[in-house]
Amino acid sequence: MNSIRYALLSLLAREPLSGYDIKQHMNGRLGPFWKVGSNQVYPELSKLEGEGLIRLLGVEQLSYRPARKVYELTDSGREALAEWVLEPAETEFSLRDDFILKAYNLWLVEPEQMIRQLERIQQHHEAKLAAYLDKSAELERALSGKTSSDPLYGTAAVLDFGIRHERQYLEWCQEWIRRLDGEGAGPK
Amino acid sequence: MNSIRYALLSLLAREPLSGYDIKQHMNGRLGPFWKVGSNQVYPELSKLEGEGLIRLLGVEQLSYRPARKVYELTDSGREALAEWVLEPAETEFSLRDDFILKAYNLWLVEPEQMIRQLERIQQHHEAKLAAYLDKSAELERALSGKTSSDPLYGTAAVLDFGIRHERQYLEWCQEWIRRLDGEGAGPK
DNA sequence: AGATACATGTAATACGTTACATGATTTT
DNA sequence: AAAATCATGTAACGTATTACATGTATCT
The missing domain is CATH 1.10.10.10 (Winged helix-like DNA-binding domain superfamily/Winged helix DNA-binding domain)
Structure with missing residues (x-):
């Protein structure tokens, strides 16, 4: 703390x-x-x-x-x-994301509307990912030859985490759009 | 808010x-x-x-x-x-994780020590992942046949996010252990 | 002419965590 | 005999967000 x-x-x-x-x-x-x-x-x-x-x-x-x-x-x-x-790190991380709480209530609303929400969020994370990838490309160039005692190494680790996080978020959005979509269109 | x-x-x-x-x-x-x-x-x-x-x-x-x-x-x-x-979701999410901040400073400490930290965190997330997967197996069984208007659907969405998050975290740990390891052992 | 950047700092407010108080029952 | 569980609630504290105050130069 x-x-x-x-x-x-x-x-x-x-x-x-x-x-x-x-x-x-x-x-x-x-x-x-x-x-x-x-x-x-x-x-x-x-x-x-x-x-x-x-x-x-x-x-x-x-x-x-x-x-x-x-x-x-x-x-x-x-x-x-x-x-x-x-120091032994705090194992408690929060991961408080409003949108995840919204997703917890996805059953309450029309699937099509939830799909629209997911798509909106997806776009947002796509943009973030793109920005991170840009930075990363730049960084990787600057990083070549440097050892792990260079500050840029720490920057790269954090950026890499961000990239992975955004990718994961996107995949999750896609998966749940797919699931909700299959539902609505399914038994017609 | x-x-x-x-x-x-x-x-x-x-x-x-x-x-x-x-x-x-x-x-x-x-x-x-x-x-x-x-x-x-x-x-x-x-x-x-x-x-x-x-x-x-x-x-x-x-x-x-x-x-x-x-x-x-x-x-x-x-x-x-x-x-x-x-409602249009807040795009601002925090993602405040102490350990990521520690990783930002990885260049300050001995690679072997940072590797040990990463391994500790990795174990922690492995345990979490295992627990989530258990719950998920249970849930998927209970979910079969249910439509998206069932509350369990929301539960599943959140759990799925958790699982993906833990997997992503693990992969990140592995990647940076690998990178730091390759360093220290490399030019001998 | 009006907004933005620079640069420090304070004040008010909101949000969150930890600890406390009560008090019988059940578990260790 | 001590500790945990149930169940509500308050108090104290710590952390975070938003807004404000100041005042000039520069950009639109």
Whole structure:
């Protein structure tokens, strides 16, 4: 628990960043998995600084703008992160997806309407998959020759998970469209 | 948002239940996806009753125990649920899994240690998969001949998703164990 | 002229988890 | 004799989302 702090450390382990940068990263590139608001980022950064896990690298001031405070990971921060990575992982994962709950109620509605819902969701995941595959192609090129101690390796692992997840989701949609379709059209 | 109310309605759409029953169902059979505490269930039940989506079917009183209040879905509750099911679904799903965040940091630690982590997680998902497959075999038997308007159809859809998810997770673990393994043993 | 990006931060609100309180019965 | 089960509910806490406040430069 309290994974956000580790999310912040994970990003800072790769490069120095400001709170704003972190927010952008999480809601952008790493978006599929995590999202944060500024209210979580800034206080947590202060805490981490207080604990000596990160340190203020520098402040970029543009006079008309709030100071841009860039943080970097300290050695003890790097240690804490590595320790956490190797800790026995929480086996409880949530997998709370509204749509799955909707599917649980598929028996309540007209098959044709449920099919339409499934198709809509399917399209959404197709788009996501396509985006991930694009990124992946790029990444794989950059990855050649690099060893597993390169940060890109971690990026690739997460991206790969995302790709597999989207594929699996799509197949599930297809399967249940098929099942519901066979039903409605079947005994005529 | 506020999916818990729909989770409660989803269960009550199948059979009348008490708050306690609901809690047990969610943390047991439907456990992989949802969990709730009593503090969420009881207030929400009161709210739903106030809105006329559910009604008190009866109270079982055993003198030495708190009254067991059993609720059932009303017609307007069933309508509200069906409407929600057909609403354009939220495309934002979280997929927040601590272990994926750990994997993002795999480059920070010794490959052999990460492999051990992956193997541990793999075992966990193997066990889950086995449990789901058991349930699924049972379900498929009970399902034969039933149409898509049977609640079991919804159960099957969710279970199927769980099975696919676990399989996908396993494959991902295997792939990354392989990749890290090939690394360490490779250029010797 | 108006919206968006930059950049920090706070406040209000919603959602979720853990722990507590009660109290007899049944299981270990 | 101790612990778990049943059954409701409240309280305290922790985490997350949304909105707000500030203020200039740049893009449309």
